[in-house]
Amino acid sequence: MATLGDLERAVMDVLWSTENPLSANDLRDRLHASNRDGARDVAVTTVLTVLSRLEGKNFVSRDRSMRPHLYRSVTTRAEHTAGLMHEVLGTAPDREAALARFIGSVSPAEAQTLRELLGASTPTAR
Numbered sequence: 795m796a797t798l799g800d801l802e803r804a805v806m807d808v809l810w811s812t813e814n815p816l817s818a819n820d821l822r823d824r825l826h827a828s829n830r831d832g833a834r835d836v837a838v839t840t841v842l843t844v845l846s847r848l849e850g851k852n853f854v855s856r857d858r859s860m861r862p863h864l865y866r867s868v869t870t871r872a873e874h875t876a877g878l879m880h881e882v883l884g885t886a887p888d889r890e891a892a893l894a895r896f897i898g899s900v901s902p903a904e905a906q907t908l909r910e911l912l913g914a915s916t917p918t919a920r
Contacts, residue, residue, distance in 0.1 A: 798853075801836065801840070801844050802844055802847065802848055802853075804825055804828070805821060805825070805841065805844050805845065805848065806848065806853060806854075806867060806871075806874075807828075808821055808824045808825060808828070809821075809854065809865065809866060809867040810867055810870065810871040814866075815857060815864035815865055815866040816864060816865055816866075817862040817863065817864055817865070818838050818841045818842045818845060818862065818863070818865070819838055819862065821841050821845070821865070822836060822837075822838045822841045825841070845865050848865075849865075852868055853867065853868055853869070853874075854866065854867055854868060855868050
């Protein structure tokens with residue numbers, strides 16, 4: 795799974811926070827408004843370069859049927875996060891120890907959520 799640089803992450807944060815596709819100008823304006831990672835000074839050409847890289851990494855898709863082109867995220871933030879977690883877990887020589895360490899570090903509320911999610915994914919006996 796490809797990693798994201800600071801500006802790529804800022805662009806993805808904007809795309810993940812909206813349901814509608816955005817133009818590069820819209821993205822630039824939202825980055826300026828958020829003042830994230832020094833993004834307030836980003837030129838639209840820089841945003842287009844970042845979008846091109848994100849498209850190459852399969853993070854965004856571009857609608858070329860109109861001008862300006864519109865961009866949307868290919869996956870959700872949750873899907874991306876889950877992919878990163880699977881990737882990191884896949885590098886652990888002892889997956890069980892890594893999972894145990896992770897589970898031991900979550901809050902009680904997160905542990906309850908994990909229990910509920912695991913219970914919901916367990917097949918019921920017939």
